Amino acid sequence: MRSFFKIQFLFLILIFISARLYSQEAENEKPFEAPYLFGSDTLIELSITTNIKELIRDTGKKSKYHQARLSYQLGDSVVSMLVQLKTRGHYRKNKNVCAFPPLRIKFDKASSSYTLFHDQDKLKIVGHCRNNNSRFQQMIFQEYLIYKAYQILTPEGFSVRLARITYKDSAKEVKNLEEYVFFIEDFEKMAKRNGKIPIYKDRIHQNNTMIYEVTRMAVFQFMVGNTDWGVPTLHNIKMIAKTPTSRPVPVPYDFDWASLVNAPYAVPNEKLDIESIHERLYRGYRRTPEELEFVFKEFRMKKESFYSLYQNSDLLTEKEIKRVINYFDEFYDIINNPKLVKRYFIDNSRQVRYK
Incomplete structure (x- = not known):
């Protein structure tokens, strides 16, 4: 009887070892995945x-x-x-x-x-x-x-x-x-990576998008000195959303008219009250000081990362790096000064016109 149980025990061990080997072999035969x-x-x-x-x-x-x-x-x-x-x-x-x-x-x-x-x-x-x-x-x-x-x-x-x-x-x-x-x-693919779907509908007002996200995006455009964008016309803007009926998130692209890029062909839209692409203009809609401060906090938290991106870049010349840092310094001076915040982001901001 003991020999019978011993044979059964050895048989179970052989089955376990075979299963492990098969599992490892199957794992090694996973299809090749090319890098993204x-x-x-x-x-x-x-x-x-x-x-x-x-x-x-x-x-x-x-x-x-x-x-x-x-x-x-x-x-x-x-x-x-x-x-x-x-x-x-x-x-x-x-x-x-x-x-x-x-x-x-x-x-x-x-x-x-x-x-x-x-x-x-x-x-x-x-x-x-x-x-x-x-x-x-x-x-x-x-x-x-x-x-x-x-x-x-x-x-x-x-x-x-x-x-x-x-x-x-x-x-x-x-x-x-x-x-x-x-x-x-x-x-x-960008929308899918973020767990969202692309939205192709235009004529969506800024205030009908995700308010924090659109305000943050507008402040970022102000930081890099870009006025060449528009949400309702989808001008250098794409929209993504969780569902077809969710408030969308505006995603910017095409920054070649930004001050940081400094393209010789870039001039501000004649409808804007600025004479040069290097002159800052906030193109977001009016927000309260509290709403703006909530956004500014994120920019202050990310300040070191922004500066490091440029200061550690081996792509730009020293002259270009210095130009960017000076422009960023000006941006942070503005958002840290309540009077300048009022001037740039509140008094001169866009307002919704009700008939």
Whole structure:
């Protein structure tokens, strides 16, 4: 009888060991998960081969996609995939403004599977405006860092990824062009990452959005010196919400007209009562001193992080870093002074007009 129980005990041990081995084997056979493009701040080195002249000359309202090949180094191997490029935007499409227009890249799902760009469809590329121009290169870095600064406040903003692209001409008529760019996260993916849905409806008044979030966003725009946005018209603003009937959260993008970027082509809207993009203007609606102070507290809490983002950046020149810090110093002087708060954020704020 003892030998019978001993055999049963050994049999149970064998079953347990087999189950453990099967479990480990199944775990090791999990499908490969490629890294998320916006999950790192590491610089990406890429090359894009296309007919450059045909691409940058196609700046009409009905610009088309152009075939291209994107490649990057992965260890000892080269990852290569077919993509499509087209020009995008409005103002910077003008050849008198930018010699190289902004681009949109479209990925082939099969070609990009298991690469850095897996699960991406179309992405905006924010790139240089004029070739081999140090000022425009600093502009790219400044706009990139504004996106990073906004994410210090909230994850409900667009993620960005910096890259250095070598453009190669498939027609062999243009020399290789190496420039810094950054990719902007897809709108719907940004909404999903935040547990929300995209809202495409316009004509939503600022006061019909999440009040704290819209006020914080407006104060941030004041901090970086950007007046080129509007909530009801969805001008450089996207909306996300928990449900289709929830109050939406406005998410800003496209900061190239901000004072920090300092674009030579940027001028304030003639309807605004300012003469320069460097002149601060709060474009949020009137809030009480208590409501504003609640928002300002968050900016004071995040002050060190904002400053560190720029002071520790190896992208900007010392001159550009100093310019940003001086501009931030002015912002904090304003929000820490009740008289200046009243002047900028209350007396000169926008007001709801009731008929």
